[in-house]
Amino acid sequence: MSLLRNLGAWFNERLDWNSLMAPLRKKTVPRHRLSYWYFLGGITLFLFMIQVVTGILLLLYYRPGANEAFESVQYIMTQVQFGWLLRSIHSWSANLMIFTAMAHMFSVLLLKAYRKPRELTWISGVILLFLVLGFGFSGYLLPWNTLAYFATKVGTEITGQVPIIGKPLMVFLRGGEDVTGATLSRFFGFHVAVLPGLATVLVLVHLLLVQRFGISVPPKVEQEWIVNPNARREMKFFPNFALRELMAWYVALGVLGALAALFPWNLGVKADPFAPAPAGIKPEWYFLFMFQTLKLIPSKIGPIDGEVLGVLAFGLAGLIWLLLPLLESRQPSRPKQWISAFALVALVYMTGMSIYGHLAK
Amino acid sequence: MSMGSSTVIEPKPATTPVHRRKFIEILLGSGFLATGLAFLYPIVRYLVPPRTLDLGGDSVVAAKTGELKPNSGKIFKFGSRPGLLVRTAAGDYRAMSATCTHLSCTVQYRDDLREVWCACHNGKYNLDGRNISGPPPRPLEAFDVQVRGDEIFVRRRREA
Numbered sequence: 153m154s155l156l157r158n159l160g161a162w163f164n165e166r167l168d169w170n171s172l173m174a175p176l177r178k179k180t181v182p183r184h185r186l187s188y189w190y191f192l193g194g195i196t197l198f199l200f201m202i203q204v205v206t207g208i209l210l211l212l213y214y215r216p217g218a219n220e221a222f223e224s225v226q227y228i229m230t231q232v233q234f235g236w237l238l239r240s241i242h243s244w245s246a247n248l249m250i251f252t253a254m255a256h257m258f259s260v261l262l263l264k265a266y267r268k269p270r271e272l273t274w275i276s277g278v279i280l281l282f283l284v285l286g287f288g289f290s291g292y293l294l295p296w297n298t299l300a301y302f303a304t305k306v307g308t309e310i311t312g313q314v315p316i317i318g319k320p321l322m323v324f325l326r327g328g329e330d331v332t333g334a335t336l337s338r339f340f341g342f343h344v345a346v347l348p349g350l351a352t353v354l355v356l357v358h359l360l361l362v363q364r365f366g367i368s369v370p371p372k373v374e375q376e377w378i379v380n381p382n383a384r385r386e387m388k389f390f391p392n393f394a395l396r397e398l399m400a401w402y403v404a405l406g407v408l409g410a411l412a413a414l415f416p417w418n419l420g421v422k423a424d425p426f427a428p429a430p431a432g433i434k435p436e437w438y439f440l441f442m443f444q445t446l447k448l449i450p451s452k453i454g455p456i457d458g459e460v461l462g463v464l465a466f467g468l469a470g471l472i473w474l475l476l477p478l479l480e481s482r483q484p485s486r487p488k489q490w491i492s493a494f495a496l497v498a499l500v501y502m503t504g505m506s507i508y509g510h511l512a513k
Numbered sequence: 514m515s516m517g518s519s520t521v522i523e524p525k526p527a528t529t530p531v532h533r534r535k536f537i538e539i540l541l542g543s544g545f546l547a548t549g550l551a552f553l554y555p556i557v558r559y560l561v562p563p564r565t566l567d568l569g570g571d572s573v574v575a576a577k578t579g580e581l582k583p584n585s586g587k588i589f590k591f592g593s594r595p596g597l598l599v600r601t602a603a604g605d606y607r608a609m610s611a612t613c614t615h616l617s618c619t620v621q622y623r624d625d626l627r628e629v630w631c632a633c634h635n636g637k638y639n640l641d642g643r644n645i646s647g648p649p650p651r652p653l654e655a656f657d658v659q660v661r662g663d664e665i666f667v668r669r670r671r672e673a
Contacts, residue, residue, distance in 0.1 A: 302618055302619075302633060305616070305617055305618060306616040306617070306618060306633055309616040309617045310616060320561075323561070323562065324560055324561065324562075326562075327562045328562045328565060329565075330593060330594070334562060425595065425619075426588050426589075426590055426595050426619075427588065427619065428588055428611070428619045428620060428621030428632065429618040429619050429620075429621070429631065429632040429633050430632060431632045432632070433618075433632050433633055443634075446616075446634065446648070447634045447635065447648065449648060450648070451615075451644065451647070451648050451649055451650040452650060457650045458648060458650070459615065459616070459648065459650065
């Protein structure tokens with residue numbers, strides 16, 4: 153062990169490691185009955201790291217291209233040892249990550265952690281969520297099966313509905329007028345190069361901002377602490393919180409492993425651009441609420457296509473969502489209840505529409 | 514007196530260096546901007562995929578005469594896009610684009626409904642391609658059908 157200690161001393165002499173780590177040692181995490189929500193961001197980060205590792209492993213055998221993609225995934229799942237498991241982990245982890253990211257977001261909203269000075273943390277987080285949805289959408293096409301083909305067709309067509317910029321954007325995404333092998337090449341590039349690069353930078357920014365501002369205490373708890381200062385409690389980030397977080401990661405790993413092994417992800421049927429869309433086709437659960445909404449909108453609302461209106465409404469909602477903390481700080485005197493109400497309505501709407509979409513034929 | 518005259522002349526040298534700096538700034542700035550644009554333009558053009566010519570023509574053989582039973586449908590290739598050929602229960606042929614006008618899924622013939630149906634968002638069309646229920650905003654483009662020998666030709670309608 154003296155070798156290790158010597159090596160540590162050698163590095164410390166050069167990098168002054170101890171003073172670099174000092175802020176991390178001083179960092180504390182507030183301790184109260186809602187502390188459990190603090191784990192969600194970390195679990196999302198853990199699942200993201202799993203995505204990076206399994207994604208790189210899948211890259212060793214995956215081949216993009218309309219004539220090869222499906223076959224290469226089939227090869228991974230049937231010929232490569234533990235290939236089925238790695239692909240299953242990648243798919244399950246992606247879904248769990250989207251779920252934990254959303255849960256993290258709603259917890260931040262309802263515990264009011266987005267308020268000044270943490271607006272930028274919120275904005276970087278929402279952009280990260282959009283990137284994660286981009287990962288989901290682009291990755292979904294890569295096995296080149298029928299469901300993926302039509303999901304991509306509909307998804308990119310929705311982009312095309314946006315006035316003025318929609319059509320060029322759709323052609324850019326598809327790599328042409330239609331969904332073809334060119335689309336697959338592009339989505340592959342987005343999925344394994346563009347999005348990982350952007351996401352890595354943004355994750356670092358997000359973590360730096362969290363580090364800079366410290367952990368937010370919900371206003372209700374804060375109030376209680378002001379009334380009764382003896383109730384104020386906190387724990388050291390390192391090692392107390394970090395070890396608890398590690399346990400959370402371990403549980404997440406267990407859940408992920410169990411799901412991936414017991415419910416391996418299907419591959420489906422190879423995409424055929426000249427086959428009708430199969431009955432009962434649906435997008436992944438995280439797009440279901442939008443899918444169901446678009447399904448219910450009538451074809452014409454006044455002179456405008458219902459679709460265009462729906463897409464614009466979702467775009468506007470996304471923008472409001474992104475800038476939510478800025479909208480609040482303009483009226484500091486008003487009680488901040490409308491954002492909580494808005495968050496609850498959004499949560500109920502998304503959950504309700506998703507269940508409806510899941511049950512509807 | 515000499516002081517007074519010097520104060521009259523003074524403002525000039527005070528302003529000229531600022532002008533020079535501004536000039537350099539504009540020169541450098543526009544230089545960088547031009548360089549940036551010169552890099553950006555080819556990249557933007559590169560991102561726009563080249564147009565592919567649809568060499569499918571205006572007319573294709575969609576099926577052979579014996580192929581379709583009455584009250585059934587078939588997807589055929591019309592250039593690079595799918596088309597739908599339907600044989601009605603009465604035995605005559607109808608053809609239309611198979612790309613749903615809603616969000617461009619591929620439609621199919623439903624023999625139980627005797628309608629054209631899109632599985633993605635439950636859009637329905639009649640056998641003339643007219644949108645009759647669900648979200649589709651426009652009818653499907655209808656094609657002309659011609660039976661010559663044992664081949665069924667489908668032809669794009671010419672706008673008058």
